Amino acid sequence: MNVRPPTPEGLKPKDLIGVPWRLAFALQEAGWYLRDDCIWHKPNAQPESVKDRPTRAHEYVFLFSKSEKYYYDSSAVRGPNDRQLRTVWDINTEPSKHAHEAMFPTKLVETCLALTSRPGDVILDPFLGSGTARVTALKLRRRFVGVELNPEYAQEAEQRLNGAIIRDRSKASSSAGPKPPPNSASPPTSRPAGVSGSSCR
Numbered sequence: 037m038n039v040r041p042p043t044p045e046g047l048k049p050k051d052l053i054g055v056p057w058r059l060a061f062a063l064q065e066a067g068w069y070l071r072d073d074c075i076w077h078k079p080n081a082q083p084e085s086v087k088d089r090p091t092r093a094h095e096y097v098f099l100f101s102k103s104e105k106y107y108y109d110s111s112a113v114r115g116p117n118d119r120q121l122r123t124v125w126d127i128n129t130e131p132s133k134h135a136h137e138a139m140f141p142t143k144l145v146e147t148c149l150a151l152t153s154r155p156g157d158v159i160l161d162p163f164l165g166s167g168t169a170r171v172t173a174l175k176l177r178r179r180f181v182g183v184e185l186n187p188e189y190a191q192e193a194e195q196r197l198n199g200a201i202i203r204d205r206s207k208a209s210s211s212a213g214p215k216p217p218p219n220s221a222s223p224p225t226s227r228p229a230g231v232s233g234s235s236c237r
């Protein structure tokens with residue numbers, strides 16, 4: 037069975053398409069500022085059976101802004117020995133019990149959110165998948181809007197978020213000191229800061 041999709045026009049068979057860079061250039065042309073290309077290096081990358089090129093162990097993380105000036109907190113994430121963060125990030129992929137095959141490691145998402153947003157800011161993830169950005173936004177107290185094409189993944193993200201909210205609440209109540217006496221008025225219940233009521237479907 038031939039599983040290789042047809043070669044895109046203008047390319048030769050076996051040519052690397054370079055989708056990330058093509059997208060980066062298209063966004064630049066559309067007016068975005070391309071500020072940096074970071075390498076997500078995966079030290080635990082899966083072996084490949086290829087014999088005519090190196091095994092792939094990285095992906096790109098592009099930093100775009102909508103204007104020349106933008107929010108960036110270089111103190112939020114530091115490199116080894118408290119040096120300014122470099123553009124190569126060594127982050128292992130994480131084993132997962134979730135169905136989604138392309139889940140991002142939490143550390144990767146946390147790095148991006150911590151550098152470029154503040155508590156209370158709204159994070160938009162137009163490719164939600166299993167919702168890593170959503171649970172990370174909760175952890176960092178950012179609000180969140182997610183969009184996902186596949187209803188099964190959207191449901192998975194919803195379940196993951198619910199689990200994260202329960203853990204977040206029990207953590208908050210265990211660090212809140214002694215429990216009130218049984219008959220005292222309970223505080224109003226609300227979703228924790230950083231979680232929007234938006235649907236991810």
Ligand SMILES: C[S@@+](CC[C@H](N)C(=O)[O-])C[C@H]1O[C@@H](n2cnc3c(N)ncnc32)[C@H](O)[C@@H]1O
Nearest residue numbers: 138139140163164165166167168183184185186
């Ligand atoms: C690489 S995965 C995202 C993984 C996510 N960062 C995580 O950690 O789980 C990309 C997701 O985008 C979704 N997707 C693809 N095209 C889309 C579209 N046009 N609109 C919304 N979601 C889309 C796919 O179904 C897939 O779940």
